[in-house]
Amino acid sequence: MRPENIVVIAKREYSQRIRSKGFWIATLILPLFVVAAAVLPSLLLARSRAEQRVVVVDATGLVAPQLLKGRPKSEIRKASEEVAKFEFLVEPPSSDPHAQRAGLDRRVLDKEIDAWIWVSREVLTGKPVEYHAKTVSNVMTQQVLREDLSYVVRRVRLAEAGLDADRVGALSAPVDLETVRISKEGSRAEGGLAGAAFAYILFLLLYMVLVIWGQQVMQGVLEEKSSRIIEVVLSSVRPFELMMGKLVGICLVGLTQFSIWLVTLAAVATPGVMASIAGLPEGMKLPTVTPVMVLHFILLFILGFFVFSTLYAAIGASFNNLQEAQQLAGVAVFFLIIPVFLMLPIINDPGSTFAVVASLIPLFTPLLMTLRISLEMPPLWQILLGYALTFGFLVGMVWICARIYRIGILMYGKKPTFQELWKWIRYA
Amino acid sequence: MSYSLELRDVRKSYGKFVAVDGVSLGVPEGSIFGLLGPNGAGKTSTIRMIMDITAPDAGEILFFGHPRRSEDLRRVGYLPEERGLYRKMGVTEHLLFLGEIRGLKRRELVPRIEQWLDRVGLAEWRKAKIEELSKGMQQKVQLIGTILHEPDLLLLDEPFSGLDPLNQELFKELLLDYRKQGKSVILSTHGMELAERMCDHIGLISRGRVVLTGELGAIKRQVGGNSFRLVAEGDLDRVHSLPEIEQAVAQNGIVKLLLRPDADGPEVLRQLVQFLRVHEFRSEEPELEQIFLKAVRDAA
Numbered sequence: 001m002r003p004e005n006i007v008v009i010a011k012r013e014y015s016q017r018i019r020s021k022g023f024w025i026a027t028l029i030l031p032l033f034v035v036a037a038a039v040l041p042s043l044l045l046a047r048s049r050a051e052q053r054v055v056v057v058d059a060t061g062l063v064a065p066q067l068l069k070g071r072p073k074s075e076i077r078k079a080s081e082e083v084a085k086f087e088f089l090v091e092p093p094s095s096d097p098h099a100q101r102a103g104l105d106r107r108v109l110d111k112e113i114d115a116w117i118w119v120s121r122e123v124l125t126g127k128p129v130e131y132h133a134k135t136v137s138n139v140m141t142q143q144v145l146r147e148d149l150s151y152v153v154r155r156v157r158l159a160e161a162g163l164d165a166d167r168v169g170a171l172s173a174p175v176d177l178e179t180v181r182i183s184k185e186g187s188r189a190e191g192g193l194a195g196a197a198f199a200y201i202l203f204l205l206l207y208m209v210l211v212i213w214g215q216q217v218m219q220g221v222l223e224e225k226s227s228r229i230i231e232v233v234l235s236s237v238r239p240f241e242l243m244m245g246k247l248v249g250i251c252l253v254g255l256t257q258f259s260i261w262l263v264t265l266a267a268v269a270t271p272g273v274m275a276s277i278a279g280l281p282e283g284m285k286l287p288t289v290t291p292v293m294v295l296h297f298i299l300l301f302i303l304g305f306f307v308f309s310t311l312y313a314a315i316g317a318s319f320n321n322l323q324e325a326q327q328l329a330g331v332a333v334f335f336l337i338i339p340v341f342l343m344l345p346i347i348n349d350p351g352s353t354f355a356v357v358a359s360l361i362p363l364f365t366p367l368l369m370t371l372r373i374s375l376e377m378p379p380l381w382q383i384l385l386g387y388a389l390t391f392g393f394l395v396g397m398v399w400i401c402a403r404i405y406r407i408g409i410l411m412y413g414k415k416p417t418f419q420e421l422w423k424w425i426r427y428a
Numbered sequence: 429m430s431y432s433l434e435l436r437d438v439r440k441s442y443g444k445f446v447a448v449d450g451v452s453l454g455v456p457e458g459s460i461f462g463l464l465g466p467n468g469a470g471k472t473s474t475i476r477m478i479m480d481i482t483a484p485d486a487g488e489i490l491f492f493g494h495p496r497r498s499e500d501l502r503r504v505g506y507l508p509e510e511r512g513l514y515r516k517m518g519v520t521e522h523l524l525f526l527g528e529i530r531g532l533k534r535r536e537l538v539p540r541i542e543q544w545l546d547r548v549g550l551a552e553w554r555k556a557k558i559e560e561l562s563k564g565m566q567q568k569v570q571l572i573g574t575i576l577h578e579p580d581l582l583l584l585d586e587p588f589s590g591l592d593p594l595n596q597e598l599f600k601e602l603l604l605d606y607r608k609q610g611k612s613v614i615l616s617t618h619g620m621e622l623a624e625r626m627c628d629h630i631g632l633i634s635r636g637r638v639v640l641t642g643e644l645g646a647i648k649r650q651v652g653g654n655s656f657r658l659v660a661e662g663d664l665d666r667v668h669s670l671p672e673i674e675q676a677v678a679q680n681g682i683v684k685l686l687l688r689p690d691a692d693g694p695e696v697l698r699q700l701v702q703f704l705r706v707h708e709f710r711s712e713e714p715e716l717e718q719i720f721l722k723a724v725r726d727a728a
Contacts, residue, residue, distance in 0.1 A: 004531075005529055012514075012525050016517065227512035229512035229514055230512075231511070235504070237529050410481065
């Protein structure tokens with residue numbers, strides 16, 4: 001075997017693919033999408049913030065003054081502030097409610113005001129506040145108004161009952177869970193939800209990379225076969241060198257893509273960017289990724305890539321066209337999908353026996369061990385055992401697939417049967 | 429005689445099918461050797477074993493006088509019958525790749541590629557993608573790819589199939605050039621006319637066996653005494669009925685006759701004039717096609 005041949009083949013695969021437009025479109029579309037999803041909503045919200053002039057008719061005489069004062073900053077959600085802002089105009093209830101209501105409706109229709117609300121005495125005992133406006137589908141604006149009113153009405157009710165609203169507020173404050181992740185490197189505060197989300201995203205990225213580039217390997221082999229370049233190449237390199245060169249080259253392409261995505265993920269996870277993402281709980285922190293974790297992710301990617309792509313290469317070599325090959329390629333995808341089903345129970349309890357066993361099954365190790373590492377660092381022996389088992393499995397796979405590849409690549413014509421594939425494997 | 433390539437009793441079976449059944453051949457240095465045979469005779473199987481793409485079941489393959497080593501293959505320029513190119517690659521890039529897998533370095537390849545592209549008139553296309561080239565241009569790129577590493581032995585499988593006339597000339601010129609340099613060329617083909625014009629040695633394969641091999645001139649001389657040219661009027665079909673005549677091929681009023689080894693020319697003529705008006709009857713060198721047909725028939 002000549003390692004330099006593998007290098008030449010790998011170089012060709014890498015430079016061909018990295019220069020294609022398709023690669024960059026596929027690679028950049030995801031980060032663009034993530035950035036867009038992260039930044040656009042807050043941008044849009046800021047631009048579309050509703051500013052409403054609202055007339056308040058307050059029969060209680062207690063709610064309106066407080067409403068004018070507004071809520072203290074600490075009581076306002078950041079999101080609410082971005083959604084809507086109100087200018088309240090207080091008007092006393094007149095002796096003729098019907099005429100007053102009709103007058104207010106007219107003012108809304110004349111666009112002098114946006115809405116009016118009617119706070120009856122019964123509001124203090126649980127009746128709703130009436131909201132009259134031309135459109136009532138502005139649910140987010142209404143939500144903010146509801147929050148404002150609830151705050152004020154609650155205070156009025158407490159005062160009526162002879163209680164100090166500030167004191168009650170302090171005493172009845174809800175309790176939060178501060179989640180602290182314990183690891184050998186030391187404990188630190190970390191959002192539980194954020195940790196799961198991070199693991200989930202990483203898992204899906206890896207899944208995508210494995211499927212996309214495995215399929216690419218298969219297509220590449222089929223192209224070489226159908227363009228009949230294969231025999232020219234095989235007169236200078238061994239089939240094994242050709243297969244390995246192809247796998248190494250495409251693995252590096254996949255790694256390039258995976259790295260770009262990881263960097264995007266890391267950039268999005270920085271506090272500055274996180275803060276600008278709308279709808280996330282404030283102070284949400286993503287788990288910090290240590291260099292050791294990155295190393296494991298890369299090793300697991302490489303192992304996963306080789307396990308599945310070797311299979312894809314053998315499938316590509318055995319058939320004459322993509323349609324034929326796709327049928328068997330489903331088998332490879334099947335083994336990639338199983339971990340997706342095992343993902344949720346593992347996220348919920350990454351240290352369970354179930355999680356440990358599942359993540360040690362060679363075909364599942366790349367995906368599930370990545371998931372576990374991003375959730376909580378498993379004991380080193382489990383990771384190493386996972387590596388050893390997968391590597392052993394990989395050696396067997398390469399041995400079998402290289403044999404199928406070697407023969408299949410020069411076979412044209414009819415689809416091979418399973419018996420024939422078996423014969424190819426045993427053929428010396 | 430020293431050989432660039434020698435096969436000794438090489439065998440290959442696929443399951444029950446015997447593709448190559450004990451082939452022994454020698455390709456003398458500085459010769460153009462025609463590996464001839466009908467389709468399905470075992471030529472491509474033999475070539476694939478020579479190139480170590482498949483392994484023989486038995487027998488020996490010697491390169492330049494010694495058992496084949498893997499580095500010997502780098503001294504061979506191989507153009508398979510099924511030849512393709514990476515369509516998405518650039519011309520220069522593709523040739524660099526082919527050179528590199530044969531162990532050459534970029535810096536020695538670049539000037540060579542320039543030179544060759546100039547010589548075949550593709551200089552302007554060096555940066556174009558393969559898929560942008562015409563079929564004839566792609567054939568030139570394939571040819572350059574085959575000889576770029578300056579091999580000592582060329583192994584061409586049906587090199588002229590699908591070639592336009594200009595490229596045929598280019599290929600021929602190149603092969604003759606090669607022989608002049610004392611290098612060897614193996615030309616696998618079923619096109620007899622071409623082989624006859626270019627080859628000095630031949631090996632005829634039929635059903636996986638060598639049925640005739642040696643220097644073309646000697647073979648012709650050996651068969652030659654029995655080959656006649658007949659120009660005549662009358663019932664030419666009756667020619668076949670004479671027991672002394674083994675083969676008769678009529679074309680444009682001329683009949684090429686091949687007599688049985690023990691037949692006597694004047695005696696045959698005496699019989700022919702009984703039913704034909706003979707204008708011409710003379711001994712001549714047999715054509716390769718006649719030799720080929722006879723050998724295949726004899727072997728069967």
